[in-house]
Amino acid sequence: MRKGVLLSLTLAATAVTALIAAPPFGTSVTFSQAASMMTRTAVSVSLLFVWILAAVVLTLMSGREIRYSSIELRTSPLHCFALGLVAVTSFVLTAILFSYLIPFVVGIPLLVALSVFAVLTKVYGTIAVFHAVGTIVAGTRSRDEMARRRWLRGDLAMVVIGVLLLGAIRLIPVVGPIVWGLASVFGVGTALATKFGRREPWFLVWRPMGSEL
């Protein structure tokens, strides 16, 4: 029964994807348009392969941190989204400010440092989003269910499921880039909210001498 429902959903999703991705009925596609579409899809799938490699390596290196960030994303999605939006805006404004400093020597190293931090935040956060999506879709709800499963359990499996699912959505024209962009915003938010899964405060609390702890 469950397999039947899953199969039907997969077929329905494929049909919807094909309908959205296909050119409108009655219009003809030139050879160059088809080639361009093929190239874009090839680029997207190639990048997905890089994403799955990065996700597997990072999850093997720091699975607990990815899991903590994923839990935070599922517990406080609105906070993560708001933080992600503000952080991305802050990155852009800070980059503009640093670009004014390029004529002086200090501008370029500051821009490089900012871009490295932004890329690391996005990559880490997006992998946490993969984990969250995988857990929402295929996570176990009970110990019996977990014991029955042979492959579909553990952080690594959740991350791979998330990559494949979001990757499939990424291939849908118009919708895919929007969903991927939203996932990036959520990712940046959850990476910063949990300090890359370490759950430490970003700022020390100032206490005057003699005050109670």
Added chain:
Amino acid sequence: MSDPCQRYAEDPEANAAHLRECAKCRGIYAPIESQAVRVDALPLAPWEGAGHRSWPLVFGGALALLAIALGLCAAAGISLAAAIRAGAGLDWRATLAIASNAVRPLGPIGFAVLFVLVNTLLVVLLRRSPRGIDA
């Protein structure tokens, strides 16, 4: 305290029969007798089974993606490396120029105010402790 009571206090499990015989010990220890915990009734913790590494899924997923990518690259007439370079490449100068032009109408003072506002909001949002596993 008598010897049997002392022995029960020291090792309750080995002297469990004493609890049935001694009303005084029953009065003391019965209320705090621990109940067996039914683990299955507890909610599943996020870390349970998290360390399991399902390599067939990982290799299957990665190889499937690689095969599709190679097929599409071959059909499009480009190499995998070129496709990755094209996808990952970002013209940061152009992006920065677009962003810079977008905030130009604000003027220097408007930009400074926006910069301070956004970063203040960022600091305020970052001060909130993560809830996650405590929620």
